[in-house]
Amino acid sequence: MAHTTRVLQSEWTKVRSVRSTLWTLFAAFIVTVGLSALICAFTNSGYDDFSAEEKATFDPTFISFAGMTLGQLAMIAFGVLVVANEYSTGMIRSSLSAVPQRGTFMACKLLVATALVLVVGMLTSFITFFVGQALLGDLGTSLGEPGVTRAVIGGGLYMTLITLFAMGVSFVLRSPLLAFGILMPFFFLISNILGSVSATRNVGHYLPDQAGSMIMSVVEGGMEGGDRPYGPWGGLLIMVGWVIAALIAGYLVLKKRDA
Numbered sequence: 478m479a480h481t482t483r484v485l486q487s488e489w490t491k492v493r494s495v496r497s498t499l500w501t502l503f504a505a506f507i508v509t510v511g512l513s514a515l516i517c518a519f520t521n522s523g524y525d526d527f528s529a530e531e532k533a534t535f536d537p538t539f540i541s542f543a544g545m546t547l548g549q550l551a552m553i554a555f556g557v558l559v560v561a562n563e564y565s566t567g568m569i570r571s572s573l574s575a576v577p578q579r580g581t582f583m584a585c586k587l588l589v590a591t592a593l594v595l596v597v598g599m600l601t602s603f604i605t606f607f608v609g610q611a612l613l614g615d616l617g618t619s620l621g622e623p624g625v626t627r628a629v630i631g632g633g634l635y636m637t638l639i640t641l642f643a644m645g646v647s648f649v650l651r652s653p654l655l656a657f658g659i660l661m662p663f664f665f666l667i668s669n670i671l672g673s674v675s676a677t678r679n680v681g682h683y684l685p686d687q688a689g690s691m692i693m694s695v696v697e698g699g700m701e702g703g704d705r706p707y708g709p710w711g712g713l714l715i716m717v718g719w720v721i722a723a724l725i726a727g728y729l730v731l732k733k734r735d736a
Contacts, residue, residue: 484576484585491563492589498558502593505551505636506601512544513605517612524616536696537618538628541609545632545693548601549639549686552594553660556643559590560727561653579731587644587724594640595633602632624695624709631692631713638713639664642685642720648727651734682706689716 492498520540527535563569576582606629610617620626647656664686672681681687682705691705691712707715 481581481585484581485589487572487575488586488589492559492593495558495562498555498562501551501555501558502597505548505555506597506604508551509542509544509548509601510605510608512547513541514544514608514612516543517541517609521613521616534696535616536694537610537613537616538606538625538695539693541606541613542602542628542632542690542693544605545636545690549636550661550665552598552636552640553643553664554657555594556590556640557647557653557656557660559586560644560647561651561656564651565653580728583648583728583731587641590644591637591641595637598636598640599630599633601636602629605632618695622695627709628693628695631709634713635689635692635716638689638716638720639686642716642723645720645723645725645727649723649730651730678704683715685716685719688712688719 517540524532524535563572572582573579576585606620610619618625620629643656643660646660647653650656650659668681668684668686670681671677671684672687674681688707689712691707692709694709705712
């Protein structure tokens with residue numbers, strides 16, 4: 478136990494001593510809250526121009542998280558930097574020499590990152606929701622409405638899971654440039670394209686970000702969730718499956734390959 482405690486302290490020191498890593502969390506907060514607020518303000522002013530179908534399926538909770546599409550990229554950056562920076566600087570050799578139990582090393586790194594991201598994610602999710610509802614005015618909702626609290630907590634869980642997924646992939650790729658080169662285009666472009674094109678929509682809906690985002694949806698049939706064959710918890714479970722697969726792959730690479 479004492480050994481594990483020292484490893485946890487070491488991983489916390491690594492995270493807080495690299496300012497660029499912590500700045501990604503601050504960027505995730507600012508981008509998510511700021512962009513969501515802007516979208517909610519425009520939605521409020523343009524609501525009268527919505528079609529009858531758009532008004533019937535309008536989801537004020539989900540729209541308040543619109544900025545998370547961009548904010549999640551900063552969370553992905555955090556996950557990549559926490560893992561892959563050690564490989565790019567060569568520090569991984571020292572880390573594994575000090576902690577030869579690679580499972581312990583990975584578990585402690587994941588635990589420290591998860592605790593930090595969960596706090597930031599929950600804070601971001603709740604503030605984003607309250608700011609968004611304030612800007613939506615009469616169109617807004619409250620935590621007391623059915624499904625809303627689940628969606629807001631789910632926003633924090635989503636940001637945590639997307640970070641863990643990025644960490645798992647980074648353990649596999651072992652290079653920040655390669656991880657950024659694959660993850661950023663995938664989540665920013667490819668996933669959205671696959672989910673928007675009718676021929677590939679069924680595939681796109683099972684990707685981690687699109688499935689996981691359903692946890693933030695409240696209105697059935699509204700705001701990107703109407704034609705999916707699973708509900709909010711089902712979508713989050715699919716995302717958890719992706720995260721587990723990425724972490725298992727990352728552990729196998731860490732265990733079998735030299736630093």
